[in-house]
Amino acid sequence: MDRNLAIQAISDRSTVWDCLVIGGGATGLGTAVEAASRGLRTVLVEKTDFAKGTSSRATKLAHGGVRYLEQGNISLVREALHERGLMLKNAPHLAHPLNFVIPAFRLWEIPFYGIGLGIYDLLSGKLSLGRSKMLSPSETIKKLPTVEQSRLRGGISYFDGHFDEARLATTLALTVSDLGGVVVNYVEVAGFTKKNDKVSGVNPSR
Numbered sequence: 001m002d003r004n005l006a007i008q009a010i011s012d013r014s015t016v017w018d019c020l021v022i023g024g025g026a027t028g029l030g031t032a033v034e035a036a037s038r039g040l041r042t043v044l045v046e047k048t049d050f051a052k053g054t055s056s057r058a059t060k061l062a063h064g065g066v067r068y069l070e071q072g073n074i075s076l077v078r079e080a081l082h083e084r085g086l087m088l089k090n091a092p093h094l095a096h097p098l099n100f101v102i103p104a105f106r107l108w109e110i111p112f113y114g115i116g117l118g119i120y121d122l123l124s125g126k127l128s129l130g131r132s133k134m135l136s137p138s139e140t141i142k143k144l145p146t147v148e149q150s151r152l153r154g155g156i157s158y159f160d161g162h163f164d165e166a167r168l169a170t171t172l173a174l175t176v177s178d179l180g181g182v183v184v185n186y187v188e189v190a191g192f193t194k195k196n197d198k199v200s201g202v203n204p205s206r
């Protein structure tokens with residue numbers, strides 16, 4: 001990935017691009033990989049550094065959206081768990097399983113979260129990151145030594161994924177380049193050019 005060559009490529013006004021992606025966060029980089037891998041002439045421009053926006057401020061969890069399970073959105077959770085599994089399978093050096101423990105201070109919380117997270121496990125199928133487990137108070141304290149102990153009834157242990165967003169972003173940018181696309185940072189789209197009332201290009205500012 002050579003920045004000078006990339007600048008040269010985007011400066012050539014005669015080049016016709018099939019796909020222009022504005023913004024090199026998680027969404028833009030992923031979109032550019034998809035476009036370039038389908039053989040589209042792809043260019044991505046990012047006004048600061050790759051993934052410097054919202055993508056660097058996230059919790060970096062590759063999760064199946066456990067809160068959507070509570071809302072009954074099973075198909076969304078199933079799809080997100082599948083994507084989570086693929087991410088950990090395809091990039092084990094960038095994403096890994098992370099163990100969470102929910103402490104329970106009321107007895108009903110143990111079966112409530114236990115059954116919910118059991119369903120979460122089942123929905124992940126073969127791409128499960130590890131089974132969830134109901135914990136006794138002493139097992140919960142072992143995992144969470146600073147937990148409030150006086151009212152503790154137990155806990156639930158479950159797994160989700162955690163990823164390195166900076167390295168993932170860099171890897172996606174390199175992948176776009178390997179696929180023949182152009183990615184360039186510190187180039188801002190300042191406006192659009194139009195032909196016959198339709199957007200035909202952009203005005204970059206550097």
Ligand SMILES: Cc1cc2nc3c(=O)[nH]c(=O)nc-3n(C[C@H](O)[C@H](O)[C@H](O)COP(=O)(O)OP(=O)(O)OC[C@H]3O[C@@H](n4cnc5c(N)ncnc54)[C@H](O)[C@@H]3O)c2cc1C
Pocket residue numbers: 022023024025026027028029045046047048049050051052053054055056057058059060061062063187188189190
């Ligand atoms: C507190 C918090 C926690 C989160 N936790 C998680 C989590 O654990 N797991 C998860 O999956 N998601 C999480 N998210 C959601 C996730 O961070 C976002 O969905 C994701 O980062 C959005 O990426 P993006 O590429 O759409 O946006 P951004 O990362 O903001 O990227 C947009 C990019 O566009 C660039 N840009 C803007 N205008 C221009 C222009 N004119 N020219 C060129 N470039 C431009 C910006 O510089 C920026 O880099 C969290 C979000 C927040 C706020």
